Amino acid sequence: MSGVTLEKAVKRYGDVEVIHGLDLEIDEGEFCVFVGPSGCGKSTLLRMIAGLEETSDGKIFIGSRDVTRVDAADRGVAMVFQTYALYPHMTVEENMGFGLRMTGHPKDEIKSKVSEAARILKLGDYLKRKPKALSGGQRQRVAIGRAIVRGPEVFLFDEPLSNLDAELRVDMRVEIARLHKEIGATMIYVTHDQVEAMTLADKIVVLRAGHIEQVGSPMTLYNDPDNRFVAGFIGSPSMNFIEGTVRGGKVDAPLLGETPVDAPVNLPADGTAVHVGLRPQHLTVEPGPSPLTLDIRERLGGVAYDYLVDGKGARIVVETRADEEIEEGATVQLRFDPSDALFFDGESGKRLR
Template identity: 60%
Template sequence: MARIELESVTKTFGGTQVIHGLDLAIEEGEFCVFVGPSGCGKSTLLRMIAGLEDISGGEIRIDGDRVNEDPAVERQLAMVFQSYALYPHMSVEQNMSFALRRTGTPKAEAREKVRRAAETLQLTEYLDRKPGQLSGGQRQRVAIGRAIVREPRAFLFDEPLSNLDAELRVQMRFEIAKLHQQLSATMIYVTHDQVEAMTLADKIVVLRKGRIEQVGPPARLYGDPDNLFVAGFIGSPQMNFVAVTAEADGLRLPDGSLVASPVPLDRLASGRRYTLGIRPEHLSTEGAGERLSLEVDVSENLGAANIIYGLMSGGTRVLVEDRSGRPISSGERIEVRYERTRSFLFDAEGARIRG
C-alpha cells in the first residue's frame, strides 16, 4: 500500500496548460476515483502519477519520496488500461506471468503468484486458454490479474470498463470493489461515468478543465455539492436547475409562482437571479412541501418509478423520478412537491450558497 501526494502539479503541452496546480493526497488503502467530462485532464493526471507522462511543475511523492524524475518501472505502480493489451498468442497464465518472467522471478514463485491471483479473479479454469477464447469481462480480469501478480504499491485504472457492455460493467464494478476489499490496496480509478465513481470510491475527485472542483466521499458530493458543476455531474438522473429571482417573501419561479428558499432570505440580494437545484428523486406527485406545476411532455414507466419529463410555464424542463405508482400521461398537467431542505441554491457564478 502506498500514500500518494500531489503538490502544485501542473502540465503544459506546448503553450497550453492543461493541469493547473493540483494539490491532492491519496491515503494508504484508499479507493480514489478521478471523474469528470472528456478533456478534463483525469487520464493525463493518472499517467503523470504512473510516470508515463512528465510533469511540468510541482511534485509527486509516493510514501514521502519525490518521484518526479523516476521512470515508471521504478515507481512500482501497476496500470490497467481501457484496452486489455493482452498478447493473443500467449495463454492466460503466460500473459499474467509475463512481467514476472521479464524480471527473472523463479518459475515456481511466478506460478504460485499467478495461481493465487487466478483464484481471486475466478480465472483458474481459464489459465490454459488464449485471450481470443475469453469474453470481454474475462479478458479484463486477466489484465487485472497481470497487475496483481506484480504486487505493486498501488493500482491505477484508466477507464477499464469502457469497452464492456452494460451488464458486464455492472459485474466488473462488483468484482473490482470486492478486489479492493480483499487486497486493501491503494487504487486510483479514472472514469467519466459518475455511477462508477459513486459505487466504487472511498473518495471522489471531480475534475473540470484541469482543476479540482471538489474532493470528498460520494455521499458528501451528492448531498453537499460545492458548486453548480459538481451538483449537475454527480447524481443520475442529473439534478434539475431552475432560474429564480430572490424576493422579500421567497424565490420567484419562471412561471410567476413562489417557493421557499433553502437558505435564509437575508443572505440573498432582492431582485437578483439565482439557480435553484432539485434532484429528480426528491420530487414526487404525492406528499407535502414546495410545489412546481408541470405539463407532462413524456412519461417513462420503469416499473419501480415513473421518469417524468415535464415543462414549466416559460419552457424550463424538469425531470421527476416519481415512485407514487400513479399513472401519468403525456399532456397532463400535474403538481410535484419537494422538501425545501432538500433543494440547493447557487449564485450567478455557480457557487453554492449554504444556509
C-alpha cells in the first residue's frame, strides 16, 4: 500500500496541453476522488497514474518510486474500468484469477486469493457462474475482485458505476465504501457524479479544463469553496447565485429584497458586480410582492424543492416542506440569514473573504 504524488504533471497531445502542470499528494490508504465536468481531464489524469497515458512532463511517484517512465504492468496498480471486460466463457472464479494465472502464480495461491476476494465482495455463491448469469452489480464486483487478487499498491476506478441503474449505483457505492474500510488500500476514483464524490471520498480533487480548482475533504469543499465553480459543483441541488452590486459597503441584490445585504467580507469598490451564493436549504419563501414567481414545486416526500423564476430568466431553488401551501404561480419573497451567504467576485468567480 502506497500513496501517490504528482509533481508538475503535464499531458500534451501534439501541441494541445490538456493537463497543466498539476501538483497533488494522495496519502497512503486515502480514498481520493477526481471529480469535474466531462472533458475536465480526470480520466486522462487517472490513466497517466496507471501508465496507460504517457506523461509529457513532470513526475509521478507511487510511494517513493518514480514511475513516470515505468510500464503500466510494473507500477503496482490495478484498474477497474467503466465496462466490466469479463471473459464470457470463463466462470467468476476463472475471471478473478486470470491475471495471476498469466503471471505463473501457483494454483493454491490463486485459489486462496480468489476465495478471500470473493469473501470480501460476497461473491462466494457465484464462483462457478459465468458472467451472463450475473446482474450488472455482480459483474462489477467480479471486476473489482479481479483487481483485489493482484494485491496492488493502488486501486484506480474509472467511473465504475456509470453503466448501472440508479438503485444498483447506490448499492455498489456502499460496497466500494465498505471495501475501502476493510482492506484500507489507497484508492483513486474518477466520477462526474458529485454525490459519489461526497459519499465516498476522504479527499476530493475538483478539476476543470485540466487544472485543479480545489482539493479538500468533502465537507471542506461544501462549506468553504474557493470559487464559484467549486461552490456550484459540490452539493445537490446546486448553490444559488444571485446577482448583486456593491453599493455603500453592502451588496444590493434585488432578488433578495429591497434591503442591501450586509456582507461580512472584504468587498470590492462600489459598482463592482458580486454574486451572492446561498444553498437551497438556507432560503425560505413567503407570499408577497416580488419579481420572483413560484414556477414548479418538486415534492420528494418530506421535503420539496421550489423553483422560482423572474421575468429575466433567473432561477432560484429553495428547499421547503412538502406540505407548503404556497401555490404555483404565486409571487414570493425570499428570507435568509446573511451569515449563511457566500460572496463571489462577479467577473473572476473567486470567493470574497
